[in-house]
Amino acid sequence: MSYAKVLCVGLVGVTGHLVEVEADLAPGLPTVVLSGLPDTALNEARDRVRAAIVNSGQRWPNRRITVNLLPATLPKCGSAFDLAIAAALLAGSGELPLAPLDRVAVLGELGLDGAVRPVRGVLPMVAAAARAGISRVVVPLDNAAEAAVVPGVRVRAVDTLHRLVAFVRDGAPLLEPPSGQPPAACPGPDLADVAGQGFARRALEVAAAGGHHLALLGPPGAGKTMLAERLPSILPELDDAAALEVTALHSIAGLLPPDGRLLRRPPFQAPHHTATIASLVGGGTGLARPGAVSLAHRGVLFLDEAPEYTRGALEALRQPLESGRILLTRSRGGTEYPARVQLVIAANPCPCAKPSGDISCECTPLARRRYLGRLSGPLLDRIDVQVTLNPLTAAELMDAGLTIESSARVAERVGKARAAAAARWAAGGWRINAEVPGPHLRRPPWRLPADDTRTLRRLLDTGTLSARGFDRVIRVAWSIADLDGRDRPDVGDVDEATQLRTGSMA
Ligand SMILES: Nc1ncnc2c1ncn2[C@@H]1O[C@H](COP(=O)(O)OP(=O)(O)OP(=O)(O)O)[C@@H](O)[C@H]1O
Ligand SMILES: [Mg+2]
Ligand SMILES: [Zn+2]
CATH class of the missing domain: 1.10.8 (Helicase, Ruva Protein; domain 3)
Structure with missing residues (x-):
């Protein structure tokens, strides 16, 4: 045998595509020619695979080796191809039989010592394999739980290249994904904690019902941040398709919790105003990392103290807010990630952050207009619901008692309202009034x-x-x-x- 083929998956945005890793070994000067990968990734993969094979006690074939990743036109990045390259190489050199990996997708990065390291994006990769009719996958042990989320796929895990070799050669068992999921994550903060502010609470509920962007203006300590943080608690759960999409984005960011479960609650992201533009909208080398605006996809993006964000940051958010997606441009083509968020901004009306009417405020009317004016063009214009909170009175705070509605009660009304809107607009393809x-x-x-x-x-x-x-x-x-x-x-x-x-x- 001097030719072998092993399946892997490449990601373009959140969409995975099957990739065939071919290895051909011919007599001649011992070299490795790798094609179908961008230049830098290519060299690194070659070095890792060679070291991992040798350090796993396998024979490195001293022949002329050609490794090819198909389709060539598919942009490829990241290090998830390592394990498939190693397997194809060993099978091609006759060290391993091919049959056990027939129609199996193999994913994972190799360490120089032969360890199999976790990679980002395993969930959408496995989902793509399943869509392409591949029902068996081998993944890094640390990614096994998220891979197991995809229905209809038999997931097996490896911690070392050696374990994969022992399986293919001798039929030794692979590792099972961890089972026994821990109980559901604890619920977030509840609206029952918020006293008074009836008008702002109503605004939050209306915004939730229609999926409207929301601006909360008002003096310090009125409860703006509290209210914003409680918006997810009154939003309906994500449906299957949305949950898969949201979980895939968090998988690509490498931010999935280890229990490997679909994210069912609308996400909440509150990037600080000092956050870099890359962390807001995404970027980075290799497999681009989704930014806050994509991690908040189908959930809430909260900009607290919104006027403090740089102009560049606010500008960068304009495109995703308009189109519901973000295009990350880079030297080799662009990556597009979904970014359909419900935006909530909070702001003090005054740069000194004193309550309106406070006599110690010395800000000029012009300074005040300028302060909020920073938001007007890019953001305030697209915000349907804009309310000003008054300072909380002592009576409101003390009298709150047990009469305050909980998030569960409000969520019930929001759920009904959303169902009514979805039914009404179904013919037009809209789900919420904001659309x-x-x-x-x-x-x-x-x-x-x-x-x-x-x-x-x-x-x-x-x-x-x-x-x-x-x-x-x-x-x-x-x-x-x-x-x-x-x-x-x-x-x-x-x-x-x-x-x-x-x-x-x-
Ligand atoms: N409506 C409220 N009900 C109960 N507690 C409140 C309320 N408003 C404020 N508080 C208390 O004050 C603290 C600060 O509230 P929060 O951070 O939400 O105010 P803010 O309007 O965001 O203020 P800032 O403009 O300074 O950010 C809360 O942690 C809470 O303890
Ligand atoms: Mg605040
Ligand atoms: Zn002021």
């Missing part, structure tokens, strides 16, 4: 009666509200109607939506 284009809402049969939008049209005519703002208010009115179980918004819903857009309680 419905403005013109669609202004046309029959969804257009609201003139009587119900009278106030709103006056705001538009006097220039208080932009056309875009008009559409946003209508969209929020639908979410309010959905929450309160009405078929369509009435004039009261439009009025409430107007308040939720223009700031504070009237």
Whole structure:
């Protein structure tokens, strides 16, 4: 035998593609020609594979070796091909029989000592193998739990190249993925902790119901951060497709918890305002790491103290907020990751962070406008729900007692509202009110009666509200109607939506 082929998987964005690793050994000067990989990765893979084979006690074939990764046109990166390359090489040189790895996808990075190291992105790789009709995979032991999440695939794990060799040559058993999953992760913070702030709580619920972006403005200590952190607790669980997508992104980032379970809760990401642009939107060499905006995909991206973010950071978020995806450009083509987030921003109205009306505030009106103005272009314009919190009174804090609603109660209403919206917009392919284009809402049969939008049209005519703002208010009115179980918004819903857009309680 002087030719062998072993299957592996390459990732393009979150999508995996089967890769055939071919090894051909011919008589001649002992060399290794590797093709189908970018230059730098190619050299590193060659060195790792050679050292791992030798240090696993295997014979290195002193022949002219050609290793080829197909399809050649598929961009490949990362180190997950090592194990398949080693297996193909040993099979091609006649050291190993081929049959045991027939129609098995083999994934893993090799250490110089022959250890098999975990790689990022195993979950979407295994899912791709399954889609391509491959039902058996061999993965690094540390990735076995996440691989086992994919239904219909038999997962076996290895910790060393030696273990793979013993299996292929002698039928020695591979390792089983860890079983017995620990109990579900503890729930996050609960809305029952938040006293008062009825208006802001309502805004949070409406935002959750319609998937609207949300701005929480107000003085320090009013509960902006508390409220934002509790948004995921009132959002519905992810459906199967979304859970797989979200878990795949966290797998590619190497951030999956070790218990290997699908992430079912909407994610929450709160990058600090000093975070680098790469950590916000993604990047890095090799397999690009998803940034916060992709790790928050189908969940919440929270920008606390939003005016403190650099202009560059806010600019970088513009594209994903518009398109729901982020294109990471680099020298060799780009990687695209999903990034459909619900944005929540929190801000003090004043750069000194004192409550409005505080006599010790010496900020000029211009300084204040500038401070929030940093947000206006890129961000505030796309935020449907914008509310200002008042400082908490002592009475509110003390009287809260047991009367405060828990997240579970609110989540129930949000779930019903979302189901109503999803059913209504199913024909258009939208799931939540925030996704419905403005013109669609202004046309029959969804257009609201003139009587119900009278106030709103006056705001538009006097220039208080932009056309875009008009559409946003209508969209929020639908979410309010959905929450309160009405078929369509009435004039009261439009009025409430107007308040939720223009700031504070009237
Ligand atoms: N509505 C509230 N109910 C209960 N506790 C609250 C409330 N608001 C604030 N607190 C208390 O004050 C602390 C600070 O609240 P939080 O961080 O949410 O305020 P903030 O509005 O984000 O302030 P800052 O502008 O300084 O970031 C909380 O940890 C909590 O202990
Ligand atoms: Mg805060
Ligand atoms: Zn000030």
